[in-house]
Amino acid sequence: MSEESPRQRIRKIRQESQRRLRELTVQLGESLLKSKGVALPEAQSDRERLAQIEAYKNFIRDKTRELETWSEHREHATKRGMIKQGFPGSSWSGST
Numbered sequence: 001m002s003e004e005s006p007r008q009r010i011r012k013i014r015q016e017s018q019r020r021l022r023e024l025t026v027q028l029g030e031s032l033l034k035s036k037g038v039a040l041p042e043a044q045s046d047r048e049r050l051a052q053i054e055a056y057k058n059f060i061r062d063k064t065r066e067l068e069t070w071s072e073h074r075e076h077a078t079k080r081g082m083i084k085q086g087f088p089g090s091s092w093s094g095s096t
Helices: 006-035 044-079
Strands: none
Touching: 006 044
């Protein structure tokens, strides 16, 4: 009985995590599509591809909304003088 090396265990854990993330992404995408009334393709590969695309579109929309909200809060704080205005096109705010 040979034991796995730490590197092999890490690789196996990483592969399992990636597989699980892919499954959950597909499940999320399928749920989103079904909630919109979209008929899913019969072919498993087409269904998974379409579901993944929908899940990633949803993720991008959420992150974009989060970034816009953060930018609005930062802009309001700058107007109130709570933080210094950074350089145009820079994320530096002048504070530490």
